[in-house]
Amino acid sequence: MANASKDEVLVRIRGLHFSHGPRVILDGIDVDIRRGSVATIMGPSGTGKTTLLRLIGGQLKPDAGTVEVDGQNVASLSRGELFQLRKRMGMMFQTGALFTDLTVFDNVAFPLREHTDLPESMIRDLVIIKLNAVGLRGARDLMPSELSGGMARRVALARAISLDPMMIMYDEPFTGQDPITVGVIMQLIRRLNDNMGLTSVIVSHDVAEVSAISDQICLLSGGKVVADGSPRDLRESQSAWAKQFLNAEPDGPVPFHYPAKDYRDDLFGERD
Amino acid sequence: MDQWLQALGKGGLSFFERLGRGNVFLLRTLTGLPSAMGHFRLVIQQLHSVGVLSIQIIGVSGLTVGMVLGLQMYNTLVDFGAEDSLGPVVALSLVRELGPVLAALLFAGRAGSALTAEIGLMKATEQLSGMEMMAVDPIKRVIAPRFVAGFISMPLLAAIFSAVGILGSYFVGIGLLGVDSGAFWSQMQSKVDLMEDVVNGVIKSVVFGFVATWIAVFEGYDAVPTTEGVSRATTRTVVHTAFAVLGLDFVLTAMMFGED
Ligand SMILES: Nc1ncnc2c1ncn2[C@@H]1O[C@H](COP(=O)(O)OP(=O)(O)OP(=O)(O)O)[C@@H](O)[C@H]1O
Ligand SMILES: [Mg+2]
Secondary structure, three states: OHHHHHOOEEEEEEEEEEEEOOEEEEEEEEEEEEOOOEEEEEOOOOOOHHHHHHHHOOOOOOOEEEEEEOOEEHHHOOHHHHHHHHOOEEEEOOOOOOOOOOOHHHHHHHHHHHHOOOOHHHHHHHHHHHHHHOOOHHHOOOOHHHOOHHHHHHHHHHHHOOOOOOEEEEEOOOOOOOHHHHHHHHHHHHHHHHHOOOEEEEEOOOHHHHHHHOOEEEEEEOOEEEEEEOHHHHHHOOOHHHHHHHOOOOOOOOOOOOOOOOHHHHHHOOOO | OHHHHHHHHHHHHHHHHHHHHHHHHHHHHHHOHHHHHHOHHHHHHHHHHHHHHHHHHHHHHHHHHHHHHHHHHHHHHHHOOOHHHHHHHHHHHHHHHHHHHHHHHHHHHHHHHHHHHHHHHHHHOOHHHHHHHOOOOHHHHHHHHHHHHHHHHHHHHHHHHHHHHHHHHHHHHHHHOOOOHHHHHHHHHHHOOHHHHHHHHHHHHHHHHHHHHHHHHHHHHHOOOOHHHHHHHHHHHHHHHHHHHHHHHHHHHHHHHOOO
């Protein structure tokens, strides 16, 4: 434990298996995420990227294998220890997950009020700084129902960074943002990461954007890691998976379809 | 026959599984109570939405039930020349039975269903798991204050129901039917016993409040996090609370008033 903090690797995933009922989602995953890096998880829709983030955050328990964060095996922590660890992890949910009964300001202030004894005046300043970083300082008095999808996600981002965690997980931060905001968020993620010594884990489909800011890209498909390396490694790799994904080709090893019986059979075969 | 037995077994198992989960949930809620009291502002907010906003329907229902009781009882009593007993008859029915039971049923429809829907939607929109990821226990932050508020509100609402009901029967009896006002109140005062009647009624409403709020918050927390899931959970809250309240009312009545 004592030398855990000197460990190069912040998140170490080994032999991770996870199923939802009979459906195998993750089927033996090994990933290392280095301290201070920006790592991106990519993969077709429905391969289990969000599920992987939830496993890292300890919201789901693996069927087999381990997830270690900062030297601690997440699945074996007690509830109290897990909560201690989570105070050092921020997570931006795919849907935002803002508290609908609180204003934008109170949403961002929520973790600060729950976990610190800071005076209200300091909380106000911190919240304003975080909201300014995502360009929504002027929206502080709105309710979540008055925000657009993209704005809600930016508020969620501000909330995820409000406690200055050691690691932040972003679930699809660019989806639904206009090109200017995408650029701002990209810069923000990279800047936060470097200036505050964070580690960032991004789930995203936006190849160009994440290639520009990531140190590591990990491609998931069919429950397995099919490619893992720096953006340059992936571009130069001969892996059919990487090629298909980075070039957005419809045909290749990654199936576009959810598992189903033969299309022709479905249309012309016997009806069930 | 085989299939029937299988279905019975499956139903039984899932019933007991839910009961078990409900009890674990209750224990976790109860251990979360001290910290809910620490966040007393949250309890106050919930007292408003669970309690204060239910006063209207409780008051209106109490008034009409009291007025109808006054009319019906008068018609029977007057045949025996006992219309002076209108006060105690109405008061006893309300304080012992109708107040706690009807208030609990209305509470389930007004406040319980709202609690379930709110918590279920918070779950469906990932607000609860978001809270967990921020190292805040939703049972302490969301469930416990709502539970405390429901538990405090129910007995008060039942008391309001009974009080307004008695006033309703007073208006009908004295205003419309010409019962003697002095007899109405004095008979009531001498026949209604504080321990035997009022306290037992309060005990009932406390028990109903506990059960109705428990069902409401559990159904919300246990809801399948989808649109249909939340709507089914809301229905279950109302139906299960009705069964639980009516069943418990019989048991409690038998225990309190059974042997005399
Ligand atoms: N609660 C659940 N019960 C059963 N199956 C589930 C559940 N949640 C997710 N799944 C399944 O797990 C798979 C992975 O889901 P996940 O949300 O991790 O995908 P994703 O990679 O994040 O997809 P997207 O890019 O569309 O967000 C999906 O195919 C989904 O059908
Ligand atoms: Mg996802």
